[in-house]
Amino acid sequence: MQLTIGSLDIQLQRKIIKHLHISVMPPDGQIRVAAPESMTETAIRMAVINRIPWIRKQQANFAKQVRQSTREMISGETHYLWGRRYRLEVIELDATQSIVSRVKLKGAKLILTVSIGTSTADKLKILNEYYRTRLKARAPDLIHKWSEQVDVTTSSWQVQKMKTKWGSCNIEEGRILLNLELAKKPLPCLEYIIVHELLHFRERQHNNRFKALLDTHMPDWRSRRDLLNRMPLGQENWKQRE
Numbered sequence: 001m002q003l004t005i006g007s008l009d010i011q012l013q014r015k016i017i018k019h020l021h022i023s024v025m026p027p028d029g030q031i032r033v034a035a036p037e038s039m040t041e042t043a044i045r046m047a048v049i050n051r052i053p054w055i056r057k058q059q060a061n062f063a064k065q066v067r068q069s070t071r072e073m074i075s076g077e078t079h080y081l082w083g084r085r086y087r088l089e090v091i092e093l094d095a096t097q098s099i100v101s102r103v104k105l106k107g108a109k110l111i112l113t114v115s116i117g118t119s120t121a122d123k124l125k126i127l128n129e130y131y132r133t134r135l136k137a138r139a140p141d142l143i144h145k146w147s148e149q150v151d152v153t154t155s156s157w158q159v160q161k162m163k164t165k166w167g168s169c170n171i172e173e174g175r176i177l178l179n180l181e182l183a184k185k186p187l188p189c190l191e192y193i194i195v196h197e198l199l200h201f202r203e204r205q206h207n208n209r210f211k212a213l214l215d216t217h218m219p220d221w222r223s224r225r226d227l228l229n230r231m232p233l234g235q236e237n238w239k240q241r242e
Contacts (some may be wrong), residue, residue, distance in 0.1 A: 029059030083186030192224035
């Protein structure tokens with residue numbers, strides 16, 4: 001459902017939830033509102049009006065944020081790993097040459113070795129699998145560490161390519177999901193998202209109690225969140241967390 005408040009165009013979705021949630025989406029600052037099914041339109045409008053300064057601020061931040069160009073997977077292109085920039089070097093081998101390592105770091109270069117004629121999509125798939133491997137190598141220790149610190153037990157975790165969130169959790173199944181894109185961000189950002197999702201097992205909503213839990217367990221969470229939001233946006237759209 002579309003809702004217009006002044007000059008703001010809003011996507012409104014009714015859900016079986018207790019509290020209203022407002023999200024501002026990159027790249028153009030689109031506004032999405034999830035509201036309880038029982039909440040009146042007047043109450044929704046008032047809630048959005050009260051958040052207009054925050055909405056405008058997020059839209060301005062997205063307008064200034066650096067964007068990655070369309071990935072062509074050619075030599076000289078910039079890619080990121082753990083927040084550091086690397087220049088891509090693509091090496092193409094013919095059928096008589098064996099490929100020992102498809103992706104490796106060498107100094108300031110990210111070297112991608114493929115067969116001649118490999119498509120852009122397949123090159124990107126190979127690189128994404130490399131990111132998945134690196135993220136899966138880093139995440140377990142952090143999840144174990146923070147699960148103990150926040151006193152939360154999880155049954156499993158997964159890495160998944162997501163279009164609108166850095167992470168999510170399924171409280172009933174005890175599972176958390178981490179966005180594949182986090183392998184490109186500084187490690188403090190990955191750690192922040194892990195703590196963020198783990199704390200949802202103790203408080204589902206982004207309310208004052210949730211923020212107080214973050215303050216207690218990760219006092220610098222706001223600076224980590226801001227660092228994540230300052231990093232170059234990829235080609236997908238990521239949700240701006242309150």
